[in-house]
Structures are given as structure tokens and as C-alpha cells.
Amino acid sequence: MKYPDDIRDIKFNLFEWLDLDAVLKSEHYGEFDREQLEMVLDEALKVSRGSVSACNETGDRIGARFENGQVRLPEGFAAAYRDLASGGWISPTIGPEFGGMGLPESVGTGISEFIMGANTALGLQVLLTRGAAHLIESFGSEPLKAVYCERMYSGEWTGTMCLTESSAGSDLGEIKTKAVKQADGSYLFSGEKIFITSGEHDLTPNIIHAVLARTPGAPAGAKGLSLFVVPKFRVNPDGSLGGANDVVCAGIEHKLGIHGSPTCSLVFGTNGSCQGFLLGEEGQGISLMFQMMNAARYEVGVQGLSIASAAHQAALGYARERLQGRLFSNKTPQAPQAALVHHPEVRRSLLLQSAYVQAMRALVSYTGWCMDMAHTTTGEARDRWQGLVELFTPVCKAWCSDWGFRVTEWALQTYGGYGYTMDYPAEQYLRDCKIASIYEGTNGIQALDLVGRKFRMQDGRPVKHLMSLAAETAQALASDPILGESAQQLGAAVKAMGLVLGEIPTRENALVLTLLNAVPILDMLGHMIAGYLLLQQAQVAQGKLAALLQERGVDAKDAAAVRALLAGSPEGAFYQNKVQAAIHFAHRGLPLVAAQAVALHAGEVSPMEAIF
Numbered sequence: 254m255k256y257p258d259d260i261r262d263i264k265f266n267l268f269e270w271l272d273l274d275a276v277l278k279s280e281h282y283g284e285f286d287r288e289q290l291e292m293v294l295d296e297a298l299k300v301s302r303g304s305v306s307a308c309n310e311t312g313d314r315i316g317a318r319f320e321n322g323q324v325r326l327p328e329g330f331a332a333a334y335r336d337l338a339s340g341g342w343i344s345p346t347i348g349p350e351f352g353g354m355g356l357p358e359s360v361g362t363g364i365s366e367f368i369m370g371a372n373t374a375l376g377l378q379v380l381l382t383r384g385a386a387h388l389i390e391s392f393g394s395e396p397l398k399a400v401y402c403e404r405m406y407s408g409e410w411t412g413t414m415c416l417t418e419s420s421a422g423s424d425l426g427e428i429k430t431k432a433v434k435q436a437d438g439s440y441l442f443s444g445e446k447i448f449i450t451s452g453e454h455d456l457t458p459n460i461i462h463a464v465l466a467r468t469p470g471a472p473a474g475a476k477g478l479s480l481f482v483v484p485k486f487r488v489n490p491d492g493s494l495g496g497a498n499d500v501v502c503a504g505i506e507h508k509l510g511i512h513g514s515p516t517c518s519l520v521f522g523t524n525g526s527c528q529g530f531l532l533g534e535e536g537q538g539i540s541l542m543f544q545m546m547n548a549a550r551y552e553v554g555v556q557g558l559s560i561a562s563a564a565h566q567a568a569l570g571y572a573r574e575r576l577q578g579r580l581f582s583n584k585t586p587q588a589p590q591a592a593l594v595h596h597p598e599v600r601r602s603l604l605l606q607s608a609y610v611q612a613m614r615a616l617v618s619y620t621g622w623c624m625d626m627a628h629t630t631t632g633e634a635r636d637r638w639q640g641l642v643e644l645f646t647p648v649c650k651a652w653c654s655d656w657g658f659r660v661t662e663w664a665l666q667t668y669g670g671y672g673y674t675m676d677y678p679a680e681q682y683l684r685d686c687k688i689a690s691i692y693e694g695t696n697g698i699q700a701l702d703l704v705g706r707k708f709r710m711q712d713g714r715p716v717k718h719l720m721s722l723a724a725e726t727a728q729a730l731a732s733d734p735i736l737g738e739s740a741q742q743l744g745a746a747v748k749a750m751g752l753v754l755g756e757i758p759t760r761e762n763a764l765v766l767t768l769l770n771a772v773p774i775l776d777m778l779g780h781m782i783a784g785y786l787l788l789q790q791a792q793v794a795q796g797k798l799a800a801l802l803q804e805r806g807v808d809a810k811d812a813a814a815v816r817a818l819l820a821g822s823p824e825g826a827f828y829q830n831k832v833q834a835a836i837h838f839a840h841r842g843l844p845l846v847a848a849q850a851v852a853l854h855a856g857e858v859s860p861m862e863a864i865f
């Protein structure tokens with residue numbers, strides 16, 4: 254099946270809702286105009302719908318294989334990866350000095366959605382390569398940058414992120430891999446990493462590992478870690494390949510989804526000759542690695558969105574075709590069978606799927622746009638945008654992966670029994686999506702980051718800024734004839750969230766209450782942000798719809814004429830559905846904020862009293 258994209262909504266986010274002009278007028282991105290960016294998106298979609306999506310199903314059915322110490326990727330992966338590399342799609346947001354297109358992050362997010370949605374297993378290869386190369390660009394010596402960066406950004410070599418060990422999962426302070434400094438300034442490695450995505454494969458002639466390891470005498474815990482570059486094959490100063498660098502793949506995992514992505518156990522230094530190079534300074538490892546981890550967390554949020562969107566689009570296509578039952582308004586046996594989309598219960602599920610997908614896309618697009626604003630401003634303005642980016646990063650990661658997974662489940666349900674079979678893509682989407690809530694720091698760890706660090710950073714200014722933005726939108730739309738009730742729901746959610754943020758820290762048992770409720774608090778905040786952004790989008794869509802009706806000479810009060818127009822106008826239908834999705838989310842999603850606050854206000858701590 255071809256990848257069922259939603260380029261229309263991506264373009265709405267970029268070109269009709271976000272203030273892209275504020276980004277494009279800056280020196281940084283001044284060479285781009287809207288038309289060029291639209292063309293870039295169209296091209297990225299073309300390759301995603303082509304070779305990238307063509308091997309998605311075979312990738313799942315055949316999967317990566319481990320044979321005689323080598324990892325073989327499924328048929329089609331090499332060609333698709335070559336297409337991505339030759340089109341510049343590995344690093345479209347990287348600057349031209351390293352061979353990239355230098356696109357804004359908000360546009361890069363749309364491109365990532367296409368690649369991830371078309372083939373998640375292959376998409377992971379892309380995001381890790383870009384992230385590892387960016388570490389070298391930011392923290393590597395000039396000779397390291399000269400040899401590695403462009404080769405990685407272009408896709409000639411791929412990259413990995415080597416953190417996890419058998420006793421160091423969430424707890425990176427337990428990392429034991431050793432790095433010992435040599436006379437020439439390089440380091441020799443020994444140790445084992447597990448669960449390393451694309452740690453070994455046959456796509457490219459070299460693989461470059463970004464490795465967290467411990468130097469002799471370093472303090473215990475995360476503060477004693479340093480960050481290194483360790484190539485699979487040694488690299489000569491002119492960039493040509495030397496001999497093997499004593500990094501061996503001991504096997505790959507058999508797992509629930511993303512079968513085309515090899516999850517590798519790597520052994521470093523079996524023969525005492527695994528050489529690597531320091532990035533930054535000794536002891537800075539964790540703080541430097543956070544650059545790659547934060548980028549990857551954001552991209553994993555995009556992964557949740559991408560898969561959910563594709564799952565929803567596929568389910569919608571099925572529901573339009575599949576005939577079952579009669580219209581509820583005409584149940585006589587003689588009446589023709591109706592397509593699933595006509596049944597109210599199916600419609601409810603489809604609009605809920607769509608509302609959550611639009612909410613996730615609004616969240617990641619807005620965060621990408623905040624990154625662009627932070628890149629293109631200075632001083633206080635820059636701090637304000639960067640504050641929002643940092644606040645939103647764990648929410649993008651956890652909220653989009655959790656709700657993305659739920660959307661894949663609702664989408665599968667749309668097919669009935671067929672969704673449970675391998676004849677349709679729904680079950681693969683569901684399996685591929687689950688991992689997003691686990692890697693790059695589990696969603697529990699994201700929630701602890703939010704309540705422990707992100708709420709407090711910059712003296713709490715980013716979260717206060719967010720609360721006032723959401724409250725302003727609720728107030729501004731409170732008396733809108735169509736969106737007013739939804740705006741009141743947003744107002745109630747902002748109030749409930751504000752009470753939790755203000756009151757819980759004053760309790761005697763604030764720490765235990767906060768830790769116990771970190772995941773619900775992140776979920777509440779995700780819903781509040783989503784409701785706020787969707788209402789803003791609905792306001793824009795409402796204006797566009799009114800303009801369309803006026804242009805076609807249709808009286809907005811004439812319900813039959815409006816329905817007739819919407820039936821024949823994909824653009825009209827798009828705006829209508831955007832307004833309806835925002836209203837639906839406001840009534841089904843936003844009340845969850847106050848509902849979850851109940852346990853917090855009651856001070857309910859029964860999990861701490863239970864005997865496990």
C-alpha cells in the first residue's frame with residue numbers, strides 16, 4: 254500500500270496558521286519563499302510515497318536478519334536509503350556549509366513526518382545519522398568535523414546513539430563501557446552496548462557510533478561520563494577507510510514492531526583495538542549528549558504523529574469503501590447497504606482520530622516553529638522561544654507517542670476483524686508505533702523531566718508564558734458563535750491546570766504527589782496545549798471557510814446550500830473538518846484535564862500504600 258499522507262494539513266500548519274513570514278524575513282532563512290518551500294515538501298513526499306514506502310511492508314514481514322555476524326536489511330531498503338541520501342533528505346535542515354539545504358526546522362518537521370510515516374524503520378536510520386553528525390559538528394575537533402560531518406549529513410555513512418547497557422537503561426549513571434586515553438590523544442574502548450538502533454547494517458560502508466563511556470578515575474554516576482565518536486571502520490585523515498575498528502555486532506533483537514530496523518548488541522574492543530575520539534571535554538558526556546537526545550525526543554514525537562496520521566488516513570479510506578448495515582435513518586431491509594462512514598459510532602471514532610492527529614501535528618509544528626524563532630532572534634526574545642522549545646520537548650515526545658499509539662488502536666478498530674489481519678496495514682502501524690513511548694527515555698522519564706526540570710527552568714517563566722497564551726485564546730474566543738463553547742472548555746482546562754501547578758507544590762507531601770502524578774500532569778498539559786492550538790487553527794479555518802462561501806455566493810445561513818458546497822469542495826471540506834475536529838477535541842479531550850486533576854486535589858496516594 255502507498256503511504257497515505259496528509260500533506261494538506263502539513264501545508265495548513267506551515268502556510269496558513271504559523272507565522273512563517275516571521276521566520277523567512279530573517280537573514281538566516283531569507284533565501285526561501287513559500288513557493289520554494291511548498292515545492293520542497295512536494296518533492297519529499299514524492300520520494301516517501303515512492304521507494305521509501307514501497308519497502309515498508311516487506312521490511313515488516315521479512316525484517317532485518319543477523320547472519321554470520323552481519324546484519325542484512327530487507328530488500329528495497331538500500332535503494333530507498335540511496336534515494337533519500339541523493340535527494341538531500343537525510344539532513345535538509347543542516348546548513349549548506351555541510352552540504353544541507355538549510356531549511357527551517359518547521360519545514361524539516363513536515364519532511365520527517367513523510368519519511369517516518371512512509372517507513373518508520375528506515376526513518377530511524379535518518380534521524381540517528383543526522384543527530385550523531387550534529388554532535389560532531391557542535392563538539393568535535395576541526396579534523397573530526399572535516400572527516401565525518403559531510404559524509405554523515407549526506408548519508409554516505411550512517412550514525413548511531415550508543416547509551417544503553419544491560420544495567421544502564423533509564424539509569425545512564427550506571428554505564429560501564431570504558432575509554433582509556435592513549436598517547437596520541439585517542440581512546441581505546443571496551444564494553445558492551447545493547448538495543449542500539451542500526452548499530453550494524455549493510456546500507457553504507459561505514460557506521461559512526463556516538464558512545465557514552467567512562468574514563469579511568471571518573472566520578473561515579475552520570476557526571477563521570479564522556480562522549481566519543483567510534484567508527485566501525487577506522488578512517489584515514491583524507492576520509493578513506495582503514496581497517497575494522499574492533500566493534501562487533503553480537504546479535505539483534507526479535508521484537509514487536511519496526512522489524513526493518515536492526516536493534517543491535519554491540520561489543521567494543523574484544524581485541525583491545527577499538528579506537529575512538531573525544532567530543533568536548535572529559536566529564537561533559539551527558540550534557541553534550543542531551544543535544545542529540547533532545548532532538549531525538551522531538552523526532553520520536555513526530556514518529557508518534559506520523560504513524561497515527563497514516564493509520565487514520567488508511568482507516569478513513571477503508572471506512573469510505575466498506576459496506577455494512579443500513580443508514581440509521583432508513584433501516585428497511587430493501588435499503589442499500591451503507592458505507593461505514595455513515596454510522597454515527599464510526600464517525601465519532603474517525604473524528605476523534607483526526608482531532609488527536611491534528612492536535613499532535615499542531616504541537617510538533619508549533620514547537621518546530623519556536624525552534625526557528627529561537628534561531629532567528631536574540632536576547633530575551635530568543636530565551637522566550639527557547640524556553641517554550643525546552644518545555645514542549647518532553648510533551649511532544651510523550652504525548653504524541655502515547656496518543657499516537659491510541660489512535661493506531663482506534664484506527665485498527667475501524668476495520669473490525671480485517672484490522673486484526675495482516676491483509677491491511679492497521680496492525681503494522683499499531684506494532685510500529687508502540688516503541689515510541691519506550692525509547693529515547695521512556696514516557697515516565699519524560700514526565701519526570703517535565704515536572705522536575707522544565708517547570709522550574711528560567712524561574713518558571715516558560716510555563717507561565719504558555720498558561721497566559723492559552724488563557725488569552727480562551728478569553729478571545731469565549732463569545733464566538735461557533736467556537737465559544739469550546740473556548741469555555743479551554744478556559745476550564747487552563748484553570749484546572751493552573752490550580753494543579755499553583756497548589757500542589759504547597760502541600761506537605763508535594764514531592765510524592767508530584768512524582769506519583771508526573772505522567773497524568775504531562776498528559777493534562779499536553780491536552781491543554783493541544784486544545785489551545787486547535788482552537789487557534791479552527792479560528793483560521795473558520796475565516797477561510799467564510800471567505801470560500803462568500804466567493805461562491807453561498808449564504809452561510811442556508812444549511813442546505815452550505816452542505817452542497819462542502820460536498821463538492823475538498824478545500825471547503827478540509828476547513829469544515831478542521832473546525833469540527835477542534836470542537837470535538839474541546840468536548841472530548843479537554844475535560845480530561847479537570848478529570849485528572851481530581852486525584853491530585855484529593856491527594857490520593859494509594860499506589861504508595863499498596864503492597865507490591
Ligand SMILES: Cc1cc2nc3c(=O)[nH]c(=O)nc-3n(C[C@H](O)[C@H](O)[C@H](O)COP(=O)(O)OP(=O)(O)OC[C@H]3O[C@@H](n4cnc5c(N)ncnc54)[C@H](O)[C@@H]3O)c2cc1C
Pocket residue numbers: 414415416417421422423424447448449450451508516688691692693694695696697698
Ligand atoms: C527497539 C529499541 C531501540 C532502541 N534504540 C536505542 C538506541 O539506539 N540507543 C540506545 O542507547 N538505546 C536504545 N534503546 C534502549 C531504550 O532507550 C531503553 O530501553 C529505555 O531507555 C528504557 O530502558 P530499559 O529498557 O532498561 O528500561 P528500565 O530503565 O528498566 O525501565 C523500566 C520501566 O521502569 C520505569 N523507570 C525506570 N527508572 C525509573 C525511575 N527512576 N523513576 C520512575 N520510573 C522509572 C521506566 O519508565 C520503565 O517503564 C532501544 C530500545 C528498543 C526496545
